[in-house]
Amino acid sequence: MKWQQRIRVATGMSCLQIMLHLLVVALLVMGWLSNTMVRVGLGLCTLYAVTLMLMLVFQRHAEGWRREFADLLEELTTAWYFGAALIAIWLLSRVVHNNFLLAVAGLALLAGPALVSLLIKDRRRSGDLPAKHSVRR
Numbered sequence: 001m002k003w004q005q006r007i008r009v010a011t012g013m014s015c016l017q018i019m020l021h022l023l024v025v026a027l028l029v030m031g032w033l034s035n036t037m038v039r040v041g042l043g044l045c046t047l048y049a050v051t052l053m054l055m056l057v058f059q060r061h062a063e064g065w066r067r068e069f070a071d072l073l074e075e076l077t078t079a080w081y082f083g084a085a086l087i088a089i090w091l092l093s094r095v096v097h098n099n100f101l102l103a104v105a106g107l108a109l110l111a112g113p114a115l116v117s118l119l120i121k122d123r124r125r126s127g128d129l130p131a132k133h134s135v136r137r
Contacts, residue, residue, distance in 0.1 A: 017076065038094065041091050044083075045087055048077070051073055058070035089102065
């Protein structure tokens with residue numbers, strides 16, 4: 001087993017994803033040390049949005065290198081979502097000083113996509129099953 005495969009088995013992420021996570025952490029530390037955290041946060045949120053848009057564009061292609069690229073972007077957006085949401089909440093807290101509004105925005109950012117995903121899957125499943133189906137025992 002190659003060392004890259006061992007890392008993937010141990011962490012669940014590829015070496016590329018780990019390097020990108022470390023790059024994001026390094027950018028945040030550099031932004032914090034140089035007092036440019038707002039600019040770095042806006043840049044990272046913009047990078048996440050561009051990655052998300054590219055993923056949505058390339059997901060329409062069902063084969064070839066475009067599909068592989070879309071799968072890579074999907075893994076990245078899934079892995080980066082929580083960090084991007086936290087940065088967005090922090091940036092919002094610089095403008096909005098109401099704790100209740102920040103809590104609602106945080107709940108919407110963190111739980112919203114999961115709820116939408118569950119509702120979409122539930123709607124798809126309900127249409128797949130016939131009204132009366134037998135259960136084998």
